[in-house]
Amino acid sequence: MTGPPTAAELLDFARRTAADRALVDSLPLDPEGRTWVRLDGPGGSEAWLIGWPPGTGTGWHDHAESFGAFVTARGSLTEHALSVRLPAGGWKTLELAEGLDRSRRLGPGDGRAFGRDHLHEVLNPSPDTHAVSVHAYYPPLPLIRRFSRTGPVLRLEQVERPEDWQ
Template sequence: MSQPVPASSSASGPATTVSRAHAPTSAELLDFVRGAAADPVLIASLPLDPEGRTWVRLGGPGGSEAWLIGWPPGTGTGWHDHAESVGAFATAVGELTEHSLAVRLPADGWKTLELREDVDRGRKLGAGQGRAFGRHHVHEVLNASAAHAVSVHAYYPPLPLIRRFSRTGAVLRLEQVERPEDWQ
């Protein structure tokens, strides 16, 4: 397993510490995020803000994109997907809640979808717990607890875009498409 290390920016782009010999699977990404989440020195290196989420980019396995993220109580991502990327995340400190949809969304050509009644899934992930997911996985992650949480996330290929959604009952609406330059 690759060691997670903070990545730095330079004129040639983000630093990585791994080879790009093969595309990592979601299972390999899950192993990576679990290992990184268990590293107390790495976790302690994240500056925490009581008001908003904080993050540090990490070097991930096989050219993947990885992030160490701090979650104050009450913060979350909103509904989104990671397009063509597979991914994984693990909670290092505290507890996160994931709500997801057991449905594959069309890649393009829609603004509003009506969801079936049986597509909602939910799980709580405490310290040391993680999960992997495939392409087009629609979810929201939140810290519904009263304490700060910290997690590690990895995606391959590096995120080409994130689609953000709003949800009212059974209606899911595409609201925004973000590209890497929007969040880096």
């Protein structure tokens, strides 16, 4: 590979990694909290193998200026996304227009790539089954912005930096 990876290459990496049964089975699972292991992604990307206990999720967040991909390796995940580009900064609360919500279910082997400015939440809706997924981002995540949402109102709650999750 020459140059940075494309979103399609990140999705291909996530698919191949999610199909690696030995790797997926090696992830320690916690009954209450998400677990994760950092992986070597292609072309200097940041990649993670993540375990999702039943009923857990990420909450609404974005990945700053990174694009990426994720694939479900085991179980099922639901992604709720907003099809909107948020202002870069200088705001704490936004009122969203109607028709921006998108939802999809991702079973084993299902995945998606996403561009910069992607805002979503990912959930394991199962009441009794862990899910495992593979995620890859480029450039490596400079920060994650976390949001709360009440109906059409989106509020910036927190900004996390790599030292908060590594």
